[in-house]
Amino acid sequence: MDDLNDLYQDIILSHNKRPKNEGILEPCDCQAEGYNPLCGDRITVYVRQNESLLEKVQFLGEGCAISRASASMMTSQVVGLDQEAAEAKIAEVVALLLQEEEPEVDLAVHGDLAALLGVRKFPARIKCATLAWHALGAALRGEGKHEA
């Protein structure tokens, strides 16, 4: 149960039950759908920009607790960043989830995201955690779609 409790920490469960910034964002400047063809889950990420900064990010879609919690966390973590910083944040999160060596986690830096790292022990579920982040990247690059 220890690994399971790491995966489904209270933070994850509460983001899943009461996600932040869930719903279609209108108007928005760009959006993209993240789709995992293996499981059929889809999450659309909407971005409103103010000048070059991400002003508001929302998501809507079908997904498991991990993908919903990850999307919910993401929507607050990237607000206020410019495109370059947002892309760097996406790369950082994806690396934290995928890198071989155990990442050093600083709660002050990573906040709720630290809770997401429990998924590292469940290789079949890592794509659930990265789906929304990849969708955000696709939206910012004007690609409209990311396939996991």
Add this chain to the structure above:
Amino acid sequence: MHTTSIPTAFDVTAVRSDFPILDREVHGKPLVYLDNAATAQKPQAVIDAVSHFYAHENANIHRGVHTLSVEATQRYDAARARIAQAIGAPEAREVIFVRGATEAINLVAQCFLKDQLAPGDEILVTQMEHHANIVPWQLVAREKGATVRAAPISDAGEIDLAAYESALNKRTRMVAFGHISNVLGTINPVAEMVRLAKARGIPILIDGAQAVPHGPVNVAALECDFYTFSGHKVFGPDGIGVLYGKADLLNAMPPYQGGGDMIERVRIDESTYRSIPERFEAGTPNISAALGLAAAFDYLESVGWEAIHTQEQAVLQAAMSGLHDMKGVTVYGPQAPRAAVVSFALQGVHPHDIGTFLDQDGVAIRVGHHCAQPLMDRLGVPATTRASFAFYNTAEEVEVFLRSLKKVQGFFS
């Protein structure tokens, strides 16, 4: 494990000991394997048939005059005859070895149907098909300007026969449907579906991937033109499957792939082809897997189809009634009759989260769209959770599964 709660026609403990993998533990718990519709586990008899071939008999077939090659050829031909007998094919040459049901359906789409298709023609499938019985038809339809249509199913997950009949028309060039649904466990009224198509002269393919593991199939009695299944779902090896087709139809079809073994005479500018079954078996086939598949049928028949059916249905009923007693559970598909497969939803919990939790308790189930996205659309869900049973499963295993499911429910409530 004792099995007093299920009236069994055989000793399930003895049967379980035929399957070495069932002894294994997962996350420190005994494996409870309920993903049989994805692939079935292999009895020692099948494992032995494959390894015995490599240890003692390995040679290429139809090639040499040396003893090993002659023996391998005889064994391969005997495997074909054994499988033909098991599925009621009138002639052994009507059994074509392919990689699996997917390849079998692609072969029929490309070699039987494509040349007959004209713009505006139709291929009829059903809403409950596996992607393997949809996409191969789409490939040829797109090339020829034809359309794939789906006969609708009811809310209970059963084919709407009236709608199926009215979908058959002058433009329908092929009808293809599953014998048993891999998601719902629905046993289709195949005799009636065949009759309605035949009355209009439309060729029929039945995808038997989920039917052959659960009971004796007789392709001649079904009167279909083609019948397909995969070896790995019938407790045999992977990489082997069967396309049954009527000899006159198969012999009129062009080859699927070119190469050795399928030719009569090759010149640089032109070749002539052998007749069936070799015409459709270019290159060295999966000889060991063919022997393994024949051994699987030997094994299944030694256990006995009636005993298999009794045990599977007892386990299925235990699971169904346990699920019905749980709050917040929706079971998809017909109540009865159904094959030993049950797909369901647990309110408020995504199937992936269920799958991860159950895995921690050693319970292997399938979560996702089950390669049946049009069916998921029809049910209005992105994914389901599916438990699928074999005759080596027990009532005790169903209890472990249900207990684990209740734990998930408690966790997420």
